[in-house]
Amino acid sequence: MEVTAKRNKQGDYELEIGPVSLELSSQVLNALQQVIDKRLNNSIPQDDALLDKKIQAYRVLATRMAEVDDRIIQAFAPQVGAEQLVTMVRLADGDKLREKVLKNLSKQNRRQFEEDEEALGAITYQHANVYMEQLVPLIKQAANQQKVLRGEPS
Secondary structure (H helix, E strand, O other): OOEEEEEOOOOOEEEEEOOEEEEEOHHHHHHHHHHHHHHHHOOOHHHHHHHHHHHHHHHHHHHHHOOOOHHHHHHHHHHOOHHHHHHHHHHOOOOHHHHHHHHOOOHHHHHHHHHHHHHHOOOOHHHHHHHHHHHHHHHHHHHHHHHHHHOOOO
16 A cells, blocks of 8 residues: 655645545644554564564475475576565575575576665564565465475375
């Protein structure tokens, strides 16, 4: 969802959230910003525990991806975004997945991945959670392909 803010002719702010448009005075906008900042910076312990549990599960998934066949990695890597691939590689234990991904990318894509990895810097748990949630269907597909290659029933 795209959010944009701009001033109108009267000096009030127009806040557009998707198809919805709101006109807000400066005081209301400041109060809204304070509420959003407070909510984003004050997390509930249950939310933190749930997020930690999800990240640990995603670590296991990412680590298991290092065990899949090279052909699957070659097909998988171009389907995902740079942030997603870097997040998955960083979540995996050790460097095995990173090495496998680099080995199965073309020279140009390998160089691009390394640049993306460097440019992304630190990834928050919240972003890692979002990126990995988006990857789960593709990881399941890769796991099914791995089972087919091994001759196991899917």
